[in-house]
Amino acid sequence: MDICSYVAWFGLFSVLGWVYECTYCAIRTKRWDNRGFLFGPVCPIYGFGVSALLIVAQALGSSGVTSSNVPWWQVFLCATVGSAVLEYTTSYVLEKCFHARWWDYSNVPLNLNGRVCLPFALCFGAVGTLLYYFVCPLLGGASVSLPLTAWEVLALLTVGLMSADLALTLSALTDVTQRVERSRADFDAVMETAVDDLASGRRPLGADLEAAAHRTAExxxxxxxxxxxxIRSYTNERREEGAARLRRAVARVESERRARRHAGNADGAGNADGAGNAPTHDGR
Structure with a gap:
């Protein structure tokens, strides 16, 4: 296998990882949740994990070690530890770069700083074991069956799409952080005038905050x-308070927009029915 095929498989399993994440969360929460750091339907951490497994399998195969020669418990142990290291490192880097968390296992037993937990690490280890014994040999065969040009095209598409997605996500994340900071600034401004507002009985303190958040969400x-x-949470408590206020405002704005669309569709259907039932004149 050459590097282009690894990149292509990375893209495919990033998409499949996104499908798994969204399906699991939808079943658990009974609502759709578009998971992942990037905007598109990809979770690169799964692509990295499978690509690393493929590289190890190919390296062992080149050394004369096949899947039939490796005890399953060794594969399971390596896959469990490897997935935990990858997940912990990814969580740590994202938190240090953006001061935010995209997942948190704090409520799951046997977790380490909320970044990884034993139950999920064991699940990923089991999946990695199955991939090593049953999927990696198939992928190796598929990699040699396609011409190199096809893998180069697939690799270029993968890199191009993910690069564009990453640029879009980073731009949006920067802007979102600025809006969260603006929500914090609104809170500070309201608190400075809280005494005057409450003394005059003009309106409740929270009304100004919610109105400002609503304008930002719009x-x-x-x-x-x-x-x-x-974003699951921000590490800064005050920033998380602003983000929580903004999330509530976004939920209200989206609900209002859905209601307006529904009302517009209902009005359109009513007008169409009225036009269809109106008497016609043939001019005679």
Missing amino acids: EMSLVQRRTLKS
Whole structure:
């Protein structure tokens, strides 16, 4: 296998990982949740994991070690530890770069700093074992059956699409962070005038905050709203308070827009029915 085929398989399993994440969360929460750091339907951490497994399998195969020569428990142990290291490292890097978390296992038993937990590590280890024995040999065969040009095209498409997605996500994430900071600034401004507002009895303190958050949510694009919702939490407590306020405002704005669309569709259907039932005149 050459590097182009590894890149192509990385893209495929990033998509399959996204499908798994969304399906699992939809079953658990009974609602659709577009998972992942990137905007598109990909979770690169799964692509990296499978690509690493493929590289190891190919390296062992080149050394004369086949899957039939490796005890299953060794594969399971390596897959479990490897997935935990990959997940912990990814969580740590994302948190240090963006001061936010996209997943948190704090409520799951036997977790390590909320970044990884034993139950999921064991599940990923089991999946990695199955992939090593049953999927990796098939992928190796598929890699040699296609011409190199095809793998080069697939690799270029994968790199191009993911690079564009990464640029879009980083731009949206930067803007979302600025809007969250603006929500914090609104809170500070309201608190400075809280005494005067309460003394005059003008209106409750929270009304100004919610109104400001609502205006900000109205201005956010689809990518920005999706990016905000994908962030599990910010590490800074005050920033998380602003983000939580903005998430509530986004939920209200989306609900209002759905209601308006529904009302518009109902009005359109009513007008169409009225036009269809209106008397016709043939001019005679």
